Structure formats: C-alpha cells, structure tokens
Amino acid sequence: MRLDPKNALAYMYKGTAYGEKKDYIKALENFNKVIDLSADKNMLYVGQSMRAYAYTKMKKFDLALADYSKAIALQPNRELAYSYRGCMYVDQGKYDQAINDFNHAIQLDKKSARAYASRAAAYQKLGRKDDARKDAEQALSLQKNNKEAVKVLKELKAK
Numbered sequence: 001m002r003l004d005p006k007n008a009l010a011y012m013y014k015g016t017a018y019g020e021k022k023d024y025i026k027a028l029e030n031f032n033k034v035i036d037l038s039a040d041k042n043m044l045y046v047g048q049s050m051r052a053y054a055y056t057k058m059k060k061f062d063l064a065l066a067d068y069s070k071a072i073a074l075q076p077n078r079e080l081a082y083s084y085r086g087c088m089y090v091d092q093g094k095y096d097q098a099i100n101d102f103n104h105a106i107q108l109d110k111k112s113a114r115a116y117a118s119r120a121a122a123y124q125k126l127g128r129k130d131d132a133r134k135d136a137e138q139a140l141s142l143q144k145n146n147k148e149a150v151k152v153l154k155e156l157k158a159k
Contacts, residue, residue, distance in 0.1 A: 008037040012046060019054055027054045045075040049084070056088065064088060079109040083118060090122050098122040113143035120152045129156055 004010060015030030031054060034047035052067035068085035075081070086101030102119035105112055120135035132152055139149035 006037055008034045008040075008043050008047070011037065012043070012050065015050060015054075019050070019057070022057070024054045024058045028058075041074050045071050045078065045081070048074065049081050052081070052084065056084075061088060061092070077108060079105040079112050079115065082108070083112065083115045086115070086122070087118055090118065090125065093125075095122045095126050099126075111142055113139040113146050113149070116142065117146050117148035117152070121148055124152050124155065129159075132156060 011030045011033040015027045015034065018024070018027035018030060028051060031047055031051035035044060035051065038044040038047055048067045048071035052064040052071065055061070055064035055067060065085060065088055068081045068088065071078075071081040072085065082101045082105040086098040086105065089095070089098035089101060099119055099122050102115045102122065105115035106119070109115065116135045117139035120132045120139060123129075123132035123135060133156055136149040136152040136156075139146045140153075143149075
C-alpha cells in the first residue's frame with residue numbers, strides 16, 4: 001500500500017490494522033508518524049491515545065501513562081483517555097487516582113458504561129461494595145452484558 005507520506009489519517013488506519021494483528025512494534029511506528037505529522041489537536045489526541053494503547057499491550061506502562069496524560073492535556077473534555085488511564089491506575093493498585101479519572105470520564109460522558117464499570121472495579125478493590133454494586137448496575141443499564149460490570153457483580157455476590 002502506498003501512502004501519502006504526509007497523511008496522518010492513513011498512518012492512523014495502518015497503525016490500527018497492525019494493532020489488530022498484535023504487531024505493536026509496527027503499530028507504534030505508525031502512531032509515531034501520526035503524532036509527528038499532526039497539527040490538528042483532534043488527530044494528535046487520537047494518535048497519543050492509540051500509541052498509549054499500543055504501549056499498554058507491550059507492557060510499557062510508564063510510556064502509556066505519559067501518552068494518556070498528554071492526550072488529556074490536549075483534549076481535557078474527552079472521556080476516552082481518562083477511562084483508559086484510570087484502568088492503568090487500577091492495574092497498578094492506584095485506586096484513588098483511578099477513581100478520580102473515572103469521575104472525570106463520567107462527568108464528561110454520563111452514558112459511558114466503560115467508565116462506570118471500571119470505577120465499579122476500583123471501588124470493589126477498595127472494599128467499597130455498595131459503590132461498586134451501584135456503578136456496576138449503572139454500567140449494565142447503559143450497556144447490557146458489559147463484561148466488567150457482570151464480573152464485579154458476580155464477585156460481589158460470591159462474597
């Protein structure tokens with residue numbers, strides 16, 4: 001495939017395709033091009049977020065966190081990077097920071113099942129069962145069969 005060497009969107013699609021094939025090295029190369037070529041804040045936000053996701057898959061968590069933070073700085077009114085950075089904080093055991101990011105995400109998009117379910121998981125880790133149950137139920141009301149919300153509720157019932 002021949003690309004216009006200055007077309008950031010083409011590199012975005014190409015990077016996404018490599019990511020779907022789990023070739024994160026090539027995905028990163030393309031997301032780096034997106035970031036290098038983008039003058040548009042929206043495209044730069046997406047490039048930073050996608051590169052962060054690739055770094056996450058490669059277990060380069062510090063780089064992923066840095067990119068999610070850069071994406072948030074570029075577009076502080078978009079929910080996605082807050083949700084994904086929050087998930088990274090959960091994985092690192094930084095539950096209060098995670099909850100703070102999920103709170104921002106929910107404030108920006110009250111219909112984000114992802115943010116409610118992820119916040120439920122963070123609350124569960126902190127032993128805040130009522131908050132976890134409430135958020136998991138809210139996530140399921142927004143997205144039937146949300147896997148994370150179902151998992152939280154199942155684990156809460158088992159205890």
